[in-house]
Amino acid sequence: MRRYRVRAWWCAAVMIAMGLTATGQVQAQVQAPLAVPVQAGPADKAPKFVERMATPALLAQLRQGGYVLYMRHGTTDNSRADLVPLGDVRDCSRQRVLDEGGRKLSVQVGRFIRQAGIPVVEVLHSPLCRARDSAQLAFPDQPGGVRQVDVLLYTANLTQAEKQPVLQATRYWLSEPVARGSNRVIVAHAPNLADLIGYFVRPEGTVVVIRPLGQGQFAYVASVPPTLWPTLLSP
Template sequence: MGGYVLYMRHTSKDQSKTEEKDREDFDNCSWQNDLTEIGRGEAKQLGEIFSELGIPIADVLSSPYCRCINTARLAFGQSVKRVAALRSTDGVSSNEKMKGLQDELDRLLNTPPPTGKNTVIVGHSTNLKKVTGILPEEAPEGSTTIFLPHPGSQWQCFQTILLKGWKIEK
């Protein structure tokens, strides 16, 4: 299975903090809602699922938020590229900045990976909703939404697989 862009929501996060939406110091996890222990386990489980199913991954792109970076690293263990434009759109007040974030995600969803491989994007529900219309309840934490890029046209969304929806036949 290759040629797809796989948009993965970060796994279960700690919701005990009220994040300051305008902060940009993403290396500092102290102000962010990072992964819970359950979320860390879910991320590792996703990596095991992808490995067992033989899903070939070319690049792993991530929002700069700690919960996304940690989901990506725990799942795939390879180098993860932080993409500033994948930051959460929640709390972005500038219309110009919001449009830039939306345009960049739209471009990434429509960029084909290398032949026979897939691109993984780890991000947030707010971004997915603004660009694709997919609601957070339709793509909860830990879910993966599969897109087929069509350069020069519009990407095609196939389906969202919930964390518990992956099947491994032995």
């Protein structure tokens, strides 16, 4: 797969105006993530990670709100790679996109979240088509729609310098407190979380539960792969 690189000047522009480009009908206006302190340097290196599966008791906590749900997009057509340069992120013909199974998976994960009675206050997504489509399919009736955050790009094959704005923005949205009674959803990519905490999310469609602690701090709680939802929802 050809390497996907972001020009240095583009990264600098993103750090000034985070998420200001609209894609189709998706609203992109978001608060500037870099306005709050974030950790950088050694703290962003991947620590040893231990995955934990969610439990029915965790679903009860999610119904009370205050969490962030980081969802990896649905399965994709691996015969298509992101082209270099990527160009207009609205041009899905230049990107790896959802396959039919990925579209169905995204719809199903959204249904599981609603069946679980988990309230969602906002849905943010990466600008790439596979993340945007997953968000729209999973949350078609989200009040206010889903919102694009331009800097939440796919970090694979980026240099360490190019990754920093992405990781800082990801850290912000994972750590920014969410009001009790609702939760924030982020639909993005596996390499981003791997770069941040050493966790490469598998399989596609997995929801990672995060407890935001504020000031650039957050705690990993558990993971919900797509096949676990029926067990969690069973009487």
